[in-house]
Amino acid sequence: MKKTILSLLIIALGFSANAQKQIFESPKLSSEIKNHKTVAILPFNTKITYKKQPKGFNAEANRDQEKTMSKSIQSSMYTFLLRKGKDYTVEFQDVDKTNILLKKAGISDKLDETTKDEIAKILGVDGVLGGSFETEQTKSEAGAIASAVLFGGFGGKTGTGTLTLTLNNGTTGDLLWRFFKTMDASIASSTDDLVEQMMRKVSRNFPYTK
Template sequence: MKKLLLLIFTLTSLKAFSQFEGSKQIYEAKDLKEAISTQKLVAILPFETKITYKKQPKNYSPEGNHQQELAMAKNIQSSMYTFLLRKKNDYSVDFQDVDKTNILLKKSGILDKLDEYTKDEIAKILGVDAVIGGKFEQEQSKSEAGAIASAVLFGGFGGKTGSGTLTMTVNNGSNGELLWRFFKTMDDSVFSSTDDLIERMMRKVSRNFPYRK
């Protein structure tokens, strides 16, 4: 009986997971192919990140939460660079080292206020042909302890701690025009890292990624 209940729960979880993971949207500009045909170097910006809670933790600190958002923004940026670098032979462009990107942004005094500048202004500062940016919004719905308990109880299922939406964009460096946009809803497991998050997202993106040869 226990095995039957576990099997039913597992199948239900997998169905729900596949439905949740299936929510995505892709936009391509009409002149996408023409625009990227001459591009050679692309920069990856820190992702705008927002972390919220359905129920605020007891020891919640606005400043601590903000620092966590800043750290995640750079972690996503770094994870994406690592993924693209690992498969660089599959792409028609090179990607600027994210450390160089962040140093140039910091020297220009805009690292913490990217939303006040247009994408073509940022591209000019970085000396690149296009910029990859995006936004990640995460809502925590279950405590870490509760997620671990669920995962142990159900043999690896039920460890979902929240949900999020991830948007990835490519903007032309010459005029700031939006060339490509990918939107995806993601679940967030207590066992997931930003590397896992980007790996999962880029697997979904790969066939539609504009720089793929």
């Protein structure tokens, strides 16, 4: 019975639909993206914090987790866009190629110190899709499961998060489009879930949608 309850929780819990979102579109968006053929997806700037720091917290391990999540969101985004490629007017550069070129240029850890047009030139693309994800963990996974079992339903909230997705023009570096969304995170949330939920919300406004 306990295994059944746990399985249901893991399957059912995801990102809450109760979230705020904001979208910005530059007046130049339509005219600029007409010239875009290839777009790169950058590793996301990821930050993990805790409302109450857990026992045995290790700052180095936390930074490693942030780096892992950064690449994981990038990969999930690429997989999603590749899967729905026929719906878009551009092609998306393979993220492995993107990361190798960034590493060769010595800017993998200096993306925040490099302009978007400089990055686009290094990658040989017309546009740069990037963003950030920040999450504050408020409850352990075990605590979330216990709460859901005790109080019923599939509450299981473990934290809050904010996700920002941006599109910059490759030639000028100008910001053409920005999507911002806040959400509640739960124990079943994966980067695939995160991207799926976000793109479902943004699909009508995604710049390259046919």
